[in-house]
Each structure stands twice: as C-alpha cells, then as structure tokens.
Amino acid sequence: MVLSKACTYGVLASLYVAKQSENKSYVSIRDMSDELNISFHFLTKILQKLTAEGILQSHKGPKGGVLLARPAQSITILDVVLAIDGEKVFTECVLGLPGCGAQRPCPLHNHWVTVREDLKEMFTAKTLAATSDDIRELGLRLSLD
Amino acid sequence: MVLSKACTYGVLASLYVAKQSENKSYVSIRDMSDELNISFHFLTKILQKLTAEGILQSHKGPKGGVLLARPAQSITILDVVLAIDGEKVFTECVLGLPGCGAQRPCPLHNHWVTVREDLKEMFTAKTLAATSDDIRELGLRLSLD
C-alpha cells in the first residue's frame, strides 16, 4: 500500500467534509464514520491530526463536528497526504536504501524519481473542491463498500 | 513504503546472486547477509520463498547456498517483486477502496492507473543481468549502508 490506511481514511473523510461543506454547519464525525464505513474512534484520531495540521477545524458538543479550515479550492489531496503520512512516500528509495539520491543512486533511482514525481503530481493536481465536483458529476464513490 | 521490506531485501539479494553468478558455485546466504547487512534468518526466509517460486535454486550442506534458477537475462525485477509481494501493488486502489476499477472508479483512479503502470514498467524493464551490469559499470550500490 502506497498510503497508510489512516491516510486513505483521511483523504476520504476530507472529501466527505468538502462535499457537505455547502451546509455551513459542522459535519458530525459519527455520521461520517457511518457513511464511509470507517471505525468511529479511529477516524476521530485521524481527524484530530488534520485539525492539528490546520486542514480542518473542530467543534465540541451538540451540533459539533468538523469543517474545512480553509476553502476547498485551496486544499489539495497532497495537503492531506502530507499531514498524515508525511513526505516519506515522496522521498524514500524504492529499494529502501538509506541516503539513496542523485549522488548515491540505487539501480532504480532515475526511473523511480519520475514515478514518484508523477505520484506527487497526481495528488497536487486535485483540490478537494475539484475532486468533490468530480464525485458529484461523474457519480464516483467514496465509501469503503 | 511501496514494497515491503522483505521484498526490497529480496530484490537486493537477487541482484547480489546475479552479480556472483559468474562463479558457478553456490552463493552463501551467510556471506550475502553479511555483505548486504540484512538479518541472516530473515534473509533465509525470503530466499526460501524465491526458491519456492522458481527464481532461485538452493543447496544444503557445505558449499551450499543459492543460485539463480534461470539465466539472469530472463529474470526481471518484476519477477522478484511478484514472487514476494504479489500483484497487489499493481492492482490495488490508491485510496484503498475495494473493487475500485474502470467500472467503479475512485476519484483518483484514472491517473493512478498510469502511475501504477509506469511503476510496473520500471520493474519490467530491468532484468537481473542488465541491472547487474549497470551496478558494475556505474558503480551503483546494493548494500544497506
């Protein structure tokens, strides 16, 4: 798996929040975990991280939940991925050799760099807003089932 | 990490065996684990799998060890990756959605398919023989340190 489970859950949740963000009210984590079929407590932890990283904002108590901290057009999927899994996917050697790089490359380094960049580009190219629109227009799916 | 640790160790070990395969004698697993700085017993398990998958052949007893089961020109790095990690890297959804595919795509599916194919191409393009040559000619490195 390229991304950790926590990270894929974080992306799905962010897109879910973006989709709901027309209604200015907070999005319930319980509802979200039900709809996306993700363990409530696990999802809560992931959302806490996204909140700490400034991607979401949260609110306790009745009518509480989470909301995008910034406009959906200004948040890319890369932002979410970096907030949860960090940069390692985009910096690590595909063969796990420490310190692999242009100066001290592994046998696959040059080709791997292009694949890695394309992967990063894929996450950068899509904002939550645009992806949310795609989901609506093309009927794409978010849920785990 | 795109590949499991066991898988990256398997690739490094296969390249090591390919490099030694001029000397027709078996390559000692102990020597290999020393040179590559990989835990001996862990490496042994990985090589057992490669042997079971028909990529290596092994021999017990004094002067024993492992050898490529086929010519190094006929084994690609993809063969090794598939033997250890299987096809999941090349089939799984980047967002972890079960059953994601052309008929029922996730929001990233189309772009992800191209990245995934390029990754597979990277592993397919290189045989153990060619990679071994690259290592020798360009002074690339194999060891974990």
Add this chain to the structure above:
DNA sequence: GTAATAAAAGACTCTTTTATCTTAAATTAA
C-alpha cells in the same frame, strides 16, 4: 561412517499499525 557445514522449518519476540474502549472536557438546549 563421523563430524562439520549450511539451508529448511518452525517457534518465538519485538515493533508498528490498526482498531476499540473508557473517561474527560466542552458545548448546546431546555
């Protein structure tokens, strides 16, 4: 045939990731 060598096999441990459960703190509405 005996002793030494080296891989095979399996049990076991440690770490990280994923997931659950419980309690605390904050907020709302009555």
Add this chain to the structure above:
DNA sequence: TTAATTTAAGATAAAAGAGTCTTTTATTAC
C-alpha cells in the same frame, strides 16, 4: 443549571510486519 450530545484524550487490544533463535535435515569432506 442540568442533561444530553459530541469531540478530545488516553489506555488497551488485536493484527501485521520485521526480526531472532532453536532444532531439524541434507550434504560434503575427511
């Protein structure tokens, strides 16, 4: 101000991945 709701936080558990250790089996060389 009290009760209900909902996130925060932390402890615990389960599963998977990584790594170690011990015993067995096969082979070689003497």
